[in-house]
Amino acid sequence: MVDASADLLLTTSGAAPRAVPSRWRSVLSRGGARLWVGGALVSLLLIVALLAPQIAPHDPLEQDLLSAQLPPSFTRGGDAAYPLGTDSLGRCVLSRLMFSARTAVLVALIAASLAAVIGIAFGLIAGAFGGWIDQLVSRMIDVWMAFPPVLLSIVLAAVIGAGLTSVIAAIVVVDWTRFARVVRAETTAQLARDYVAAARVLGLTRGEMLRLEILPNLVPLIVTLLSVEMGIAILVEVILSFVGISASGDMPSWGGMITEGRQLVYQAPWIMALPIVCVIASVIGFNLLGDGLRAALDPVQRR
Amino acid sequence: MSAVLTIDNLHVAIGTTNVLRGVSLTVEAGEVRGLVGESGAGKSMLGRTLFGLLPANATVRAGRITFEGRDLLRLPDQERLSLLGRRIALIPQDPMTSLNPVRRVGAQLTAVLRRHLGLSKRAALNRAAELLADVAIREPARVLDLYPHEMSGGMRQRVLIAIAFACDPALVIADEPTTALDVTVQRQVLQLVERLRLRHAAAILFVTHDLGVVAKICRSMSVLHAGRVLEEGLTADVLTKPHHAYTRALLAATPRADRPAEALKPVPTVLIEGLWAEAHRLDRLPSMRPA
Amino acid sequence: MTEILLRTGQLGFSYPQRSSSVFRKPALREVIRGVDLAVARGAVLGLVGESGSGKTTLGRLLVRLLEPTSGGIQFDGREISHLSDAELRPLRARIQMIFQDPQSSLNPRLPLSVTLTRQLQVYGRLKGRKDRRDRAADLLHLVGLPTAFVDRYPHELSGGQRQRAGIARALALQPDFIVADEIVSGLDVSTQAHILLLLKELRARLGLTLVFISHDLSVIRVLCDDVAILQAGQVVEHGPVARIFAHPQAAYTRQLLSAIPLPDVEPGWLDDTTPTARPQQQGSAA
Numbered sequence: 001m002v003d004a005s006a007d008l009l010l011t012t013s014g015a016a017p018r019a020v021p022s023r024w025r026s027v028l029s030r031g032g033a034r035l036w037v038g039g040a041l042v043s044l045l046l047i048v049a050l051l052a053p054q055i056a057p058h059d060p061l062e063q064d065l066l067s068a069q070l071p072p073s074f075t076r077g078g079d080a081a082y083p084l085g086t087d088s089l090g091r092c093v094l095s096r097l098m099f100s101a102r103t104a105v106l107v108a109l110i111a112a113s114l115a116a117v118i119g120i121a122f123g124l125i126a127g128a129f130g131g132w133i134d135q136l137v138s139r140m141i142d143v144w145m146a147f148p149p150v151l152l153s154i155v156l157a158a159v160i161g162a163g164l165t166s167v168i169a170a171i172v173v174v175d176w177t178r179f180a181r182v183v184r185a186e187t188t189a190q191l192a193r194d195y196v197a198a199a200r201v202l203g204l205t206r207g208e209m210l211r212l213e214i215l216p217n218l219v220p221l222i223v224t225l226l227s228v229e230m231g232i233a234i235l236v237e238v239i240l241s242f243v244g245i246s247a248s249g250d251m252p253s254w255g256g257m258i259t260e261g262r263q264l265v266y267q268a269p270w271i272m273a274l275p276i277v278c279v280i281a282s283v284i285g286f287n288l289l290g291d292g293l294r295a296a297l298d299p300v301q302r303r
Numbered sequence: 304m305s306a307v308l309t310i311d312n313l314h315v316a317i318g319t320t321n322v323l324r325g326v327s328l329t330v331e332a333g334e335v336r337g338l339v340g341e342s343g344a345g346k347s348m349l350g351r352t353l354f355g356l357l358p359a360n361a362t363v364r365a366g367r368i369t370f371e372g373r374d375l376l377r378l379p380d381q382e383r384l385s386l387l388g389r390r391i392a393l394i395p396q397d398p399m400t401s402l403n404p405v406r407r408v409g410a411q412l413t414a415v416l417r418r419h420l421g422l423s424k425r426a427a428l429n430r431a432a433e434l435l436a437d438v439a440i441r442e443p444a445r446v447l448d449l450y451p452h453e454m455s456g457g458m459r460q461r462v463l464i465a466i467a468f469a470c471d472p473a474l475v476i477a478d479e480p481t482t483a484l485d486v487t488v489q490r491q492v493l494q495l496v497e498r499l500r501l502r503h504a505a506a507i508l509f510v511t512h513d514l515g516v517v518a519k520i521c522r523s524m525s526v527l528h529a530g531r532v533l534e535e536g537l538t539a540d541v542l543t544k545p546h547h548a549y550t551r552a553l554l555a556a557t558p559r560a561d562r563p564a565e566a567l568k569p570v571p572t573v574l575i576e577g578l579w580a581e582a583h584r585l586d587r588l589p590s591m592r593p594a
Numbered sequence: 595m596t597e598i599l600l601r602t603g604q605l606g607f608s609y610p611q612r613s614s615s616v617f618r619k620p621a622l623r624e625v626i627r628g629v630d631l632a633v634a635r636g637a638v639l640g641l642v643g644e645s646g647s648g649k650t651t652l653g654r655l656l657v658r659l660l661e662p663t664s665g666g667i668q669f670d671g672r673e674i675s676h677l678s679d680a681e682l683r684p685l686r687a688r689i690q691m692i693f694q695d696p697q698s699s700l701n702p703r704l705p706l707s708v709t710l711t712r713q714l715q716v717y718g719r720l721k722g723r724k725d726r727r728d729r730a731a732d733l734l735h736l737v738g739l740p741t742a743f744v745d746r747y748p749h750e751l752s753g754g755q756r757q758r759a760g761i762a763r764a765l766a767l768q769p770d771f772i773v774a775d776e777i778v779s780g781l782d783v784s785t786q787a788h789i790l791l792l793l794k795e796l797r798a799r800l801g802l803t804l805v806f807i808s809h810d811l812s813v814i815r816v817l818c819d820d821v822a823i824l825q826a827g828q829v830v831e832h833g834p835v836a837r838i839f840a841h842p843q844a845a846y847t848r849q850l851l852s853a854i855p856l857p858d859v860e861p862g863w864l865d866d867t868t869p870t871a872r873p874q875q876q877g878s879a880a
Contacts, residue, residue: 194699198763201657202713203686205679212712216703298703341782342753456645485644485809490853497864512782515855519863539859556787558812560839560854567816569791570784 035292038227041285048098049105056095057083060252064090069268087257087271088264096252097278103253104282107164107237108230111171116226118172119179120218126180127187128210138184141177149174150243157245164253167246171233179225186221190214220297227290231283238279254279306369307332307474307506313366315352315530321586322348324530326366330474335500335507337521337538339514339553345530346510350478352376354387371473389419392467394496396479398459402451408462409447412469419470434465437502438495457488461495468499475500477509481516493520514557518542526550529582548574596634599670599771599803600656605629606664607648607655625651627827629665633820635770638797638804640818640835642811642850648827649807650694653775656805657691658682669771687717690764694776696756700748706730706759707744713766733762738792754785758792765796773805778813790816811854815839823847 048055068090071078078085084094126137153170160166190196191214199213234254240246241255254275261272308330315323323345330336340346351357353368353375368375370391375383387393395401403411412434413427422430428447435443438461451459460480467475477496481489497520500507509521517524518538525535526549534547545551555568606627610620625648633639643649654660656667658674666675669689674682693699700709707730714720714729731741737758748756757777764772774793778786794817797804806817814821815835822832823846831844842848855863 194693194695195701197654197659198691198693198699198760199712200659200679201686201689201691202716202763202766203683204712204716205683208716212715213701213704217701341784486811487644487849487853490855493855494864513855514783514857518857518859519855542857542859553783554857556783557857558787558790558810558816559856560812560815560851561856562815564794564816567787567790569787575784 032292032295034288035296038285038288038290038292041281042289045101045282045285046105049101052095052098052102056092056098057081058092058095060091060096060099061250062091066090069264069271071268072270084274085268085270087260087268093257093271093274096257097254097274100252100254100257100275101278103164103251104234104237104279107168107171107253108233108286111168111175111233111236112226112229114168114172115175115229116179116222119176119181120183120222122176123180123183124187124210127184127191128206128214130188130191134184134188137180141180145177147174150239153240153245154243157240162245164246164251167237167240170240170245171236175229175232178229179222182221182225183218186218187214190217220294223297224290224294227286227293231286231290234279234282234286305332306330307371308508309367309369310349311367311369313349313352313368314364315348315357315361315366316364317348317358317361321364321582322361322530323352324582324585326527326530326532328525328532328535330506330508332473332506333500333504334523335497335509335521337517337524338508338510338527339512339517339524340510340527341512341553343529344527346512346527347478348530349527350393350476350510353391353476354393355383385419388415389470390472391474391476392470392472394460394463394467394475394477394480397483398456398463399451401463402459404451406450407447408449408451408454412447412462412466415466415469430469431465434469435462437468437499438462438465439491440465457484457492460484460488460492464492464496464499468503468505471503472505475505475507477507479511482511482513489516496520514542514553526553528578531582531585533578549578596637598632599635600631600633600805601668602629602631602656602665603668604665605631605652605655605662605667607651607660608663625827626655626662629824629827629829631822631829631832633771633803633805635803636797636801637820638806638818640814640821641805641807641824642809642814642821643807643824644809644850646826647824649809649824650775651827652824653691653773653805653807656773657689658685659691687713687767688769689771690767690769690773692757692760692764692772692774692777694779696753696760697748699760700756700763702748705745705747706734709748710734710744710759710763710766712763717767719767729766733766734759736765736796737762738788752785753781754789757781757785757789761789761792761796765800768800770801771803771805773807775807776809779808779810786813793817811839811850823850 064086067079067082067086068088070082070086072085073080073083082092082094084092084097087093087096122137122141126134149170152174153166156170156173157166160169196209196213199209204212237246237253238255238258241253241259246253246255257275258272261268261275265272306329310326310328313323313326314321326345326349328336328338338346338349352363363376366376370386375386378386402408409428409431412431413424416422416427416430417424431447432443435446440446440458440461446454446458454462464480480496481492484492493516496507499505509517511517521538523536524538524541525532526541526547527533528549534541534545534550541550542554545554552568552570552574556570558567606624606629608622608624611623612620629652631639641649641652651660655662658667658677662675666673668674669685674685677685707727710730710733711720711726715726720726720729727744730744734741734743739755739758739762743751743755748759751759760777778789781789790813793804796802806814808814818835820833821835821838822829823838823844824830825846831838831842831847838847839851842851
């Protein structure tokens with residue numbers, strides 16, 4: 001048997017990395033501060049969204065016209081009953097913010113997931129098959145991306161009707177291209193690597209190659225994209241409510257609150273400012289989480 | 304003969320790990336000294352220390368590097384920068400990553416000439432064309448307009464050699480310049496380096512892991528392992544009558560086109576283990592600990 | 595009587611170059627031209643060439659990663675030049691390849707336990723997770739790596755260790771024939787020696803037939819019985835190693851041999867520009 005300890009020795013002398021610490025510990029440490037901060041923000045969002053009915057001080061739709069436009073309770077003129085004040089119809093801002101979190105999470109989860117599924121499917125097909133299929137899908141993506149997204153959304157809303165369904169549909173219809181492009185590029189890059197050639201020599205079919213060799217390499221990328229997409233979805237909801245597509249109605253949303261609050265920005269700035277803060281925090285949370293996850297999930301990550 | 308470069312008891316550490324452990328070597332004027340070592344031996348660290356390109360957490364614990372009477376380690380930045388590229392030049396290892404991929408080769412050559420020699424644009428271009436002709440590149444004027452990726456590996460390496468000799472240096476550090484080249488191109492490049500060295504009367508510190516290359520171009524050599532010089536002397540002596548067991552083992556492990564297969568012997572594990580143990584033992588001496 | 599395991603007849607490979615015009619048909623770039631090779635069972639054939647010689651392409655043709663555009667390949671008497679991937683699948687258990695850069699030829703996101711047993715998995719020979727780890731450990735042991743490495747990822751290994759892992763992967767289904775593409779280039783002399791000796795030992799123990807691709811004639815000398823010199827896609831000379839090295843006929847072979855810097859001091863090597871045959875110094879017997 002050839003002397004193996006020579007190579008072992010290279011390990012101890014520092015010519016190769018030393019033995020590995022526990023998997024989970026290294027995963028978490030690779031993620032770093034981004035993972036923790038992002039994770040905390042997103043968790044907060046999810047908890048508030050989940051528990052809104054329990055923890056909100058008031059019914060978000062309950063109007064108290066006598067208490068309209070009250071500032072937050074810790075400022076002058078505020079009322080302790082309404083911790084963050086009320087809007088023009090006397091509805092509790094804090095409660096509305098909390099219930100809007102539900103809307104945001106709903107939109108983010110559904111829209112991002114659907115966009116991901118569609119985009120990844122197209123991206124994999126284009127990348128794996130190459131040739132004219134790739135050309136077809138790529139050109140389709142190019143044309144699709146040329147449409148102004150807001151315009152597309154307005155057209156959609158005209159067909160479906162204003163509301164959250166419309167918002168979700170608009171996001172999916174526009175953003176699947178983002179997933180498709182990235183997955184296609186990454187798949188193509190992977191296919192050129194030697195370990196795919198090695199897999200072919202080992203006798204793997206194309207399907208087995210995609211599933212067993214390439215997909216594991218795509219997962220960190222997809223997880224990151226998904227996380228970022230959720231942040232984008234929240235922003236899109238805000239944009240579309242400006243255009244009147246995301247109707248408030250029963251379900252309060254941050255976008256709706258911002259749109260309404262815009263008219264009173266001098267008299268009651270908190271009505272617009274507070275939901276903006278929530279949007280910013282959520283988007284930052286998703287972005288940091290996405291970045292941290294990417295670092296954490298990539299065993300070969302070079303920071 | 305006067306020494307162009309004297310490295311005296313150089314100790315360098317990266318963080319808490321010692322990478323150079325009391326390295327001493329001398330390059331005489333006009334000679335070619337080989338620095339032989341495998342990966343991890345510290346050869347690139349030595350080059351980087353000379354050029355002040357060490358990573359942020361590296362410290363020079365002790366030692367002196369004397370070049371033309373001045374200690375490079377204690378020179379103010381301005382002075383050192385004026386020396387590097389002009390009096391001391393580098394032929395880096397990988398031509399593909401050492402040349403700027405988005406600038407034409409001519410521009411990179413003239414940049415060096417104008418910075419160190421203060422030539423005008425026109426004069427620099429003419430000189431650059433001459434330099435390319437010196438490294439046996441045909442149609443120098445056309446080549447000046449090429450981008451690095453439009454040239455072959457051998458050509459790129461020649462450009463790097465041209466840049467190195469551009470300002471008539473006294474010392475050239477050649478960092479594995481032929482490792483990535485085909486063997487026929489390697490021979491041409493080595494012949495070229497020798498020719499230019501003689502013309503410019505430059506000394507060369509030739510860093511490599513290839514004992515064959517050392518044998519052909521280096522008059523003297525030092526063998527590096529774990530940041531220590533284990534053996535040194537005239538190449539002819541070291542290769543025919545090696546003193547240190549490591550040198551002997553390296554020679555025995557080098558495949559030769561003129562010897563049958565049976566002659567190949569891998570480097571014994573015990574030997575390497577012993578050498579590292581020695582190195583770590585030295586690390587624990589009070590003189591080697593952090594100040 | 596030596597039985598020929600792999601034979602190529604006038605093997606050729608061209609591919610269309612990117613055309614400058616949309617209208618004109620793209621020019622064909624001929625990478626391999628008229629290559630005739632015969633590898634006897636149990637022998638080691640060295641393929642020597644400099645960059646651009648087409649040696650990697652030839653290696654990939656031999657394992658049918660590429661389909662020849664002209665000529666034929668016969669493996670164990672069977673014509674395999676134009677078989678489809680599905681038809682080739684049973685043969686993949688017998689023909690394998692070890693790649694040059696183990697950094698890129700081992701999937702960075704999979705541990706060795708998965709990578710080494712991948713072939714066993716797709717051929718349905720694995721009986722579960724424990725079996726996978728056991729088989730991976732066996733393969734590691736075969737190439738002299740500690741069995742604890744089953745859980746390691748490629749970036750947690752040194753260059754030599756990765757190369758051994760690449761060898762182990764190729765041996766999973768006990769192939770007869772392996773093409774090794776520049777597997778010791780870029781390795782230290784000491785690591786290189788270990789890998790070469792490992793290969794020799796495995797060849798003897800497992801009865802392998804090897805095609806060893808390299809640009810380094812000294813390495814070829816150590817490992818190979820026969821050698822074929824490749825220049826610009828064509829074989830300019832071939833034959834037993836001892837004969838070719840002692841009496842090279844082709845000018846290119848002579849040029850290659852004389853360009854090798856042997857670790858002997860030789861004043862005049864740097865001046866001498868005419869390629870001459872290198873006199874055989876020791877061990878003229880194969």
